[in-house]
Amino acid sequence: GAGVSQSPRYKVAKRGQDVALRCDPISGHVSLFWYQQALGQGPEFLTYFQNEAQLDKSGLPSDRFFAERPEGSVSTLKIQRTQQEDSAVYLCATEVGNTIYFGEGSWLTVV
Amino acid sequence: QKEVEQNSGPLSVPEGAIASLNCTYSDRGSQSFFWYRQYSGKSPELIMFIYSNGDKEDGRFTAQLNKASQYVSLLIRDSQPSDSATYLCAEGGGGADGLTFGKGTHLIIQP
Numbered sequence: 001g002a003g004v005s006q007s008p009r010y011k012v013a014k015r016g017q018d019v020a021l022r023c024d025p026i027s028g029h030v031s032l033f034w035y036q037q038a039l040g041q042g043p044e045f046l047t048y049f050q051n052e053a054q055l056d057k058s059g060l061p062s063d064r065f066f067a068e069r070p071e072g073s074v075s076t077l078k079i080q081r082t083q084q085e086d087s088a089v090y091l092c093a094t095e096v097g098n099t100i101y102f103g104e105g106s107w108l109t110v111v
Numbered sequence: 112q113k114e115v116e117q118n119s120g121p122l123s124v125p126e127g128a129i130a131s132l133n134c135t136y137s138d139r140g141s142q143s144f145f146w147y148r149q150y151s152g153k154s155p156e157l158i159m160f161i162y163s164n165g166d167k168e169d170g171r172f173t174a175q176l177n178k179a180s181q182y183v184s185l186l187i188r189d190s191q192p193s194d195s196a197t198y199l200c201a202e203g204g205g206g207a208d209g210l211t212f213g214k215g216t217h218l219i220i221q222p
Contacts, residue, residue, distance in 0.1 A: 033209050042115075042199050042212030043155065056207045091154055098143060100203070100210055102154040 004103030006092050012109045013082045021106040023075040023092030031095035034067055034077050037105075038088045046090075049075060082110045113138045117200050117213035125221050130187040132216050134200030137181070144176055145210065146185045147199040155199055159185070190220045 003026035013019050025032055030051055035043035036059075045059040051072035060067070064082075069075040079086055089105040114137040124130040136144075143162050147155035161167045161174040161183070173186040183202075187194055197217050203210035 035209075040119075040214070042201075042214045043210075044212070045209045048207045048209055050207070056209075089154070099145070099157060099160060101157060105154045 004092055004094055004101065006090075006103040006106050008106060009104060010107045010109075012111060015083060015110055016081050017110075018078065018080045019082055019108060021077045021079075021090050021092075021108070023077070023103060025073065025075075025092070025094045025103075027073060029094040029096075030072075032069060032075050033093040033095070033100065034075070035091040035093060035102075036061075036088045037091060043091055043102075046077070079108075082108075084110050086110050113141070113202065113211040115200055115202055115211050115213035117198075117216050119214055120217040121219050122216055123219045123221055124190050126190055126192060128190055130190045130194065130218055130220070132185040132187075132198050132200075132218065134183045134185075134213055135181055136183065136200075136202050136211075138202065139178075139181060141181075141202040143203055144174070144183045145201040145203065146172075146174060146183075147201065147212075149197045149199055149215065151196075158198075187218075192220045192222050194218065195220045 005024040032049040034046040037043040047067045048056040049069045064080045066078045092103045145160045146158045149155045159174045161176045167174045171188045175184045197215040199215045200213040201210040
């Protein structure tokens with residue numbers, strides 16, 4: 001959707017391991033969102049960037065979660081010391097007009 | 112805290128019939144509403160958005176919005192097996208607000 005690429009598509013991490021998830025939107029997309037979707041749930045807002053500025057990080061569930069977008073293009077969501085409850089799909093999204101379009105998602109399983 | 116409520120289903124509808132999906136929201140000030148379709152193992156895909164009271168039609172899909180009742184619905188006419196998916200209702204104001212999603216309704220179209 002809207003040319004948002006995410007990697008890795010699938011990641012299995014051992015509990016306690018750090019992971020980094022990458023989002024690469026089409027050049028020029030100002031707004032970038034990260035959402036977390038647990039099994040059987042709707043996506044839940046994590047954080048929002050406007051260019052390189054992180055304007056809202058109220059949805060990050062703990063201080064183990066960190067997101068950055070240093071040059072206003074590619075964004076990375078980092079999860080430190082992963083726990084089983086972090087298992088979810090992590091969706092990156094951009095906004096075109098007033099509409100949000102999602103990338104394919106990064107499926108994280110913590111074992 | 113904004114909330115969006117959906118019946119999780121599953122909702123089973125025979126092929127060729129009309130599928131009716133419903134959603135209620137808590138924030139009376141909400142202006143924009145979205146329906147996303149999500150196939151198993153895939154990311155959400157935008158189907159329709161609606162901003163004004165009344166009906167909005169796009170092919171076999173009709174979105175209905177009643178702001179007084181804080182109620183949004185999606186009708187799918189001539190349901191096809193390929194319509195079997197989870198349908199996510201969301202509300203949002205754009206920009207940093209992002210979207211608030213319901214948990215989704217699992218729709219099954221029976222051949």
